[in-house]
Amino acid sequence: MSYGHEPDLVFVSARLPTRLMSLAPFQDSITGTRPGRVDQNGEVLVDHFPLLGLRLTTPRLELRLPSPEELAALAESAAEGVHDPEVMPFLVPWTDRPPAEVARSVIQNHWLQLGAWEPEKWSLQLAVFHAGAAVGLQRISARDLRITREVNTGSWLGRRHQGQGIGTEMRAAVLHLAFAGLDAEEATSAALADNHASYAVSRKLGYRPDGFERRVVRGTMAVDARLRLSRADWDRHRTTPVTIEDLEPCLPMLGLPAS
Ligand SMILES: CC(C)(COP(=O)(O)OP(=O)(O)OC[C@H]1O[C@@H](n2cnc3c(N)ncnc32)[C@H](O)[C@@H]1OP(=O)(O)O)[C@@H](O)C(=O)NCCC(=O)NCCS
Numbered sequence: 001m002s003y004g005h006e007p008d009l010v011f012v013s014a015r016l017p018t019r020l021m022s023l024a025p026f027q028d029s030i031t032g033t034r035p036g037r038v039d040q041n042g043e044v045l046v047d048h049f050p051l052l053g054l055r056l057t058t059p060r061l062e063l064r065l066p067s068p069e070e071l072a073a074l075a076e077s078a079a080e081g082v083h084d085p086e087v088m089p090f091l092v093p094w095t096d097r098p099p100a101e102v103a104r105s106v107i108q109n110h111w112l113q114l115g116a117w118e119p120e121k122w123s124l125q126l127a128v129f130h131a132g133a134a135v136g137l138q139r140i141s142a143r144d145l146r147i148t149r150e151v152n153t154g155s156w157l158g159r160r161h162q163g164q165g166i167g168t169e170m171r172a173a174v175l176h177l178a179f180a181g182l183d184a185e186e187a188t189s190a191a192l193a194d195n196h197a198s199y200a201v202s203r204k205l206g207y208r209p210d211g212f213e214r215r216v217v218r219g220t221m222a223v224d225a226r227l228r229l230s231r232a233d234w235d236r237h238r239t240t241p242v243t244i245e246d247l248e249p250c251l252p253m254l255g256l257p258a259s
């Protein structure tokens with residue numbers, strides 16, 4: 001299952017940089033409420049899996065990996081509905097299942113992506129928190145990032161949280177991670193032709209059309225439109241302030257050299 005369209009691809013450059021040096025300090029900034037802070041017999045999970053400490057913050061949102069309880073809340077949010085059932089926005093129609101299965105698939109996909117993680121091919125699925133509640137999921141993924149320097153994104157929001165600018169803000173957060181944090185050169189996205197909200201988000205953030213593909217969704221032909229954002233266009237359109245915390249220890253897992 002992939003949130004958005006094509007799953008996981010992104011990149012990063014070998015020159016990482018001075019801008020990473022200014023990111024918040026790592027270990028000490030993690031509070032007791034962060035998902036990675038699981039102390040047991042002196043062991044701390046985030047020390048072994050630093051992605052648990054990564055956090056993106058925008059004026060209204062926080063994006064990070066969820067704790068087990070937060071994952072349950074996220075799954076419930078998906079089970080309550082992500083889109084008009086008449087119109088399928090996903091290439092893999094995972095939301096067509098009964099609500100309990102939709103919830104379970106969110107949980108299994110979370111574990112699947114973390115379990116299958118490789119520095120050369122990864123998919124980071126960040127829970128999106130608004131006013132303390134898990135409201136959706138923003139994916140950023142990459143393949144051979146150090147060489148390709150390209151990332152791909154996909155997302156969903158619980159239906160009752162849509163139309164308030166949250167989708168734009170959470171995409172802006174991972175674009176900042178890609179371009180400012182990981183030194184990417186391009187970001188891609190895709191949306192089925194009738195997904196006006198997804199297009200609107202991409203347009204606002206500066207993406208340009210990048211071709212079409214004919215796909216099969218619910219047994220019929222659907223046109224999937226690819227979109228591409230260059231670093232220069234990102235820079236021209238960005239308006240959302242984003243803070244990145246604890247990226248440095250994650251760099252090797254993202255296929256990038258530690259700075
Ligand atoms: C796509 C999605 C993440 C966007 O999140 P969101 O919070 O609703 O998006 P925003 O509120 O930030 O922006 C939505 C934009 O779409 C526009 N929009 C929504 N429906 C529209 C329509 N039918 N026609 C034209 N524009 C539309 C809104 O006006 C808004 O643009 P504006 O800010 O310029 O007015 C969310 O709608 C969602 O989860 N949809 C279902 C799952 C999905 O489609 N995922 C993406 C798969 S590619």
